[in-house]
Amino acid sequence: MPATRTDSLRGLIDAENGTISRELYTREDIFRQEQERIFRRCWLFLGHETLVPNPGDFVLTRMGTEEVLLVRDRKDKQIRAFLNSCRHRGEKVCRYDEGNALVFTCPFHAWTYDSKGTLVGAAGQKHPDSYAGALNKDEWSLVEVAQFKNYYGTLWATWDKDAPSFEDYLGPFAEAVRYMCEGSDGEDNGLEVFKPWQRWRLPTNWKVPAFTSSRDPEHAALTHRSVNAAAIGPMRTLAGGERQKKRNLLPNTTYVVGDHNLGHGGAWTDYHVPGVADYVDGWYEEGVDDYFREMHQKKQQKYKDRIAPASGHDAGHICVFPNFIMDAWRWRIWHPHELGVVERWSLFGVDKNAPKVVKDAVRHYVMRYNGPTGCTESDDMENWNYVYPASLGAEAQKWNYNFANGLGRGKTREDMHPGLVFNDHRTEEAHRARFSRWVAMMEAETWDELYPALADANHRIW
Incomplete structure (x- = not known):
């Protein structure tokens, strides 16, 4: 061995x-x-800013073996990168290579994220027999890269804050x-x-x-x-x-x-x-x-x-x-x-x-x-x-x-x-x-x- x-x-x-x-x-x-x-x-290199030129544009890229969602926010127009995995059960929140979206909805339990990666909705979040309003959506955003850099149009990120x-x-x-x-x-x-x-x-x-x-x-x-x-x-x-x-x-x-x-x-x-x-x-x-x-x-x-x-x-x-x-x-x-x-x-x-x-x-x-x-x-x-x-x-x-x-x-x-x-x-x-x-x-x-x-x-x- x-x-x-x-x-x-x-x-x-x-x-x-x-x-x-x-x-x-x-x-x-x-x-x-x-x-x-x-x-x-x-x-790690993620792509280029012209892959996502418009608010709501997204493209899938990778960091090692993991799939990453690169998206330009609809409000502040900033580009961000997130792990393409729902915080609930891990399903992909995006299964298209590229496009434009208002939100990203997990097809498993309808956990829904906006273009900042914030959890904005989930199946049963207000139902009295389910979450009953107790789901703190602020704590369950998509996992964002620790550091992100736009370097003359090229986009880079690392998972390590240090x-x-x-x-x-x-x-x-x-x-x-x-x-x-x-x-x-x-x-x-x-x-x-x-x-x-x-x-x-x-x-x-x-x-x-x-x-x-x-x-x-x-x-x-x-x-x-x-x-x-x-x-x-x-x-x-x-x-x-x-x-x-x-x-x-x-x-x-x-x-x-x-x-x-x-x-x-x-x-x-x-x-x-x-x-x-x-x-x-x-x-x-x-x-x-x-x-x-x-x-x-x-x-x-x-x-x-x-x-x-x-x-x-x-x-x-x-x-x-x-x-x-x-x-x-x-x-x-x-x-x-x-x-x-x-x-x-x-x-x-x-x-x-x-x-x-x-x-x-x-x-x-x-x-x-x-x-x-x-x-x-x-x-x-x-x-x-x-x-x-x-x-x-x-x-x-x-x-x-x-x-x-x-x-x-x-x-x-x-x-x-x-x-x-x-x-x-x-x-x-x-x-x-x-x-x-x-x-x-x-x-x-x-x-x-x-x-x-x-x-x-x-x-x-x-």
Whole structure:
């Protein structure tokens, strides 16, 4: 029988050789502990404010294995997030993915909640043979998240009232997240997102995609070989058949970084000069380049005396611990459902004020790139489908996964967050950083042990 004590987790990681036991992905007790120690405590991405633009609008989202009701109140217009579970017997109070509602009524016993989550009615509340007016509705509101943050249009929450502020939680990646919420003209919170969510369900452990997608250039040579060889990328011939959009970057140095204290990481670009490089054409649909060229010129003016953050100018994606991956054009969340089942939810942003032809072009692009019949993302799913079942056997469990690419080559910098390690731009530094934070979260009993961010590094494994 495998040990279940939390201190046994370190024995499943070979820090010297950079390998990870498959048990971290296949043990039920570890999965249950992750829901308590990680998904109940961390700041988690819920969505974007444009999913619920009008009073009474709602959308269902998730925090770990739990379903969450995101709703904009009819009176004060504020967005709030609640556990989608009636306080009476636990039935879902909302069973629609999205919509607009005056109230949310549980179909079991008619407990009814308004858009602030307050209990406003229940079957039998005044009946002399039932509650007889004794039900104190103020005490039975929906369970609301402990902390909620609207960060330049992106919505985040945690169940833990003792968690640090969202900005502190992001640490050196706060400006990168802010940048990825800008419109193409450089204005803060300049995006809206396409509805509905794009969703995939995969038979694998959530860490397979959520951890190994934190900057993994080596997978592209074979995984995406068919796209590159056939030259049928989403931008078609205008980008030479490549699977990505055309880019034009200023002089820079690129890294893979991992914050071993906070768990975030991914692509990092140090730009050597201020400004924004000139726009390059790349859109197939007529008129779309004209729009983006005009917006790009506005962005150049805004950034003429500023150096872009590390994520600037479509430089690559970053990962926010534990399960969120963010690019300037797509946001991906990995929701665990059970030990061997994860759902990938994606949102795609477009300028709020863009004309219809531009919004249609962007929507078609993301469908061609990321959709179930698209050019690229389905390749990744094919791999992830088989990792988990191929790791379940008694023999397979004896052989560790390899996360040693670039091990020992990373360097810290005095001008940066103390846990941030810079490595070559094709390494797995960001993967290892996620496991450093994973161990810390799984071992620590309280946030006092986790923040400020482990200056003594007593939870670190690398």
